[in-house]
Amino acid sequence: MKATPLEIADVLLVEPTVYGDDRGFFFESFNQARFNAAVGRDVSFVQDNHSKSAKGVLRGLHYQIRRPQGKLVRVVDGTVFDVAVDMRKGSPTFGKWVGETLSADNKRQLWIPPGFAHGFLVLSDCAQFLYKTTDFYSPENERAVIWNDRDLNIAWPIKGAPLLSEKDAMASTFEHAELFLDQADAEGDASIKS
Template sequence: MNLTVTPTAIPDVLILEPKVFGDERGFFFESFNACSFEQATGLREDFVQDNHSRSVCNVLRGLHYQIGRSQGKLVRVVAGEVFDVAVDLRKSSATFGKWVGVSLSASNKRQLWIPQGFAHGFLVVSEYAEFLYKTTDYYAPECERSIRWDDADLGIEWPLEGEPILAAKDKDAVPFSRAEYFA
C-alpha cells in the first residue's frame, strides 16, 4: 500500500502520508488513488470538485463549512507551508467543539482528511502557500458559513506572528456559540 494513515486527536480527522519515491532527479508519488484511499482509511468517498488557492504569509482562511451541502475535504499543500485546522461541529460527537491542527507543507507532503460535519481553516506560515483540496460536494455559497478564527470558546492556538490577513467574510464570522451545527 502506498499510503500511511494516522488518526489525530479527533479520530475521524486523518493524516495521510503517501509513499514518496525519490532520487537525484526529484520525486514521484500518487497524490490520490481511490483504491488506496479506501483500503487505507476504510472510507469510500466520491470527490466532485478540486480547488486550488494561493495565499501569502499570515493569510488566515476560515473557519468555513457548509450547512445543507456538507463537504468532506482532502487537503494538501504543494508550495510552502500552512497550519491546517479542523473543528468538530457534530453535536452528537464526543469531540464536539474540539479542534486539531496539523502542519501541511510541500516538503512533508502530508494530506489531511476532514470529514463532513467539520469547520476548516488554515494559516499560511511560509512566504506563500499553494493549497489544494478535493471536496465531496460542490461549493454552494448560499450554504457557506464561517466561525470566528479567534473564538475564545474554541481556543485554537494559531502560530501567528502579528495580526492575520482576513477576508471580509472571516472578519464578520459568527462566534462558535452562535454557529449552526450538525446533528
C-alpha cells in the same frame, strides 16, 4: 500511503510513500481504492480547488450546512498550519480542534470529513493549497466561525492579527454557529441552530 487518526479520530493525517533520488521525487498523491480503504468507506470527490495565499493569510474556519463537504487537503508550494473543528453537536469531540503543519516538503495531506469547519494559516512567504471536496461549493449554505473564537482557543502559530477576507473577519462565534446534530446529520441534509 499511511493514514493516521489524529486526536479527533475521524480526521486522518495521510502520508504518501515518496520515491526520491538526486533527480527529484515521485509519489501517488491520490488513489481512490487506497483512500477508501484508509477511511473505511467509499468517498466520492466532485470538485478540486486550488488557492494561492501570501504569508499571514488565514482562510476559514469554513463549512457548509445542508451540503456538507468532506475535504482532502494538501500544499504544493509553501507551508500552512491546517485546522479542523468538530461541528457535530452529538459527537464526543464536539467543539474540539486538531491542527497539522502541511507543506510542499512533507507532502502530508489531511482528510477532514463532513461535519467539520476547516481553515488554514500561511506560514511561508506564500502557499499554494489544493483540496478535493465531496460536494460542490454552495454559497447559500456556507458558514464560518471566527478564527480566534475564545471557546475554541485554537493555538494558531501567529503573533498579531492574520490577514482575513471581509467575510472571514465577520464570521460567527462558535457559540452562535449553526451546527450539525451528529455524524449522520453531517452527511445528510438537516441542521440545527445551537
